């Protein structure tokens with residue numbers, strides 16, 4: 001399997017971590033997004049969104065990082081990280097959808113101001129935009145922290161792909177000046193995920 005990605009992409013890191021965790025070989029192929037490699041016709045033919053990550057497994061290709069994570073996990077012995085019981089699996093799906101619909105879009109507004117504007121020359125950071133985005137960030141951090149006060153892992157009592165999906169959203173928390181100290185259960189969980197060898201191996 002080849003994973004077309006970019007070293008700054010938090011979406012790619014979680015897929016590589018799942019590959020290590022599940023002992024599935026995922027070979028990274030780095031695209032230089034600053035030079036627009038993700039908009040080249042040959043890449044757009046595989047992903048018309050012009051976005052990374054993109055997985056190629058022989059003639060099969062797949063985009064959307066959480067779908068890719070589940071595909072990689074499903075290739076492991078016993079589908080590690082993906083519960084087979086319908087109710088447990090639905091809880092994993094619930095958190096995967098929540099991460100893409102709520103957690104990452106709210107954090108993304110801060111990331112845009114604090115990181116991406118400077119990286120792509122899109123103007124100065126706007127403190128008012130950050131202030132306006134914070135209530136939504138706090139709202140969802142509270143949800144995650146509250147659930148993690150009841151168990152060690154996001155979706156169930158065992159580690160699943162949902163932990164990698166949610167943890168990846170916090171990769172740039174220092175650059176975003178995000179203070180997680182009020183969220184005690186969340187920070188302990190983040191430490192549990194980030195101390196796994198799979199997570200460390202997935203770093204560029």
Ligand SMILES: N[C@@H](CCC(=O)N[C@@H](CS)C(=O)NCC(=O)O)C(=O)O
Nearest residue numbers: 009010011050051052053064065066
């Ligand atoms: N929902 C997508 C988001 C992918 C995404 O936005 N990727 C960013 C890099 S992290 C990208 O390729 N941006 C380039 C663009 O939007 O043109 C996923 O989870 O894979």
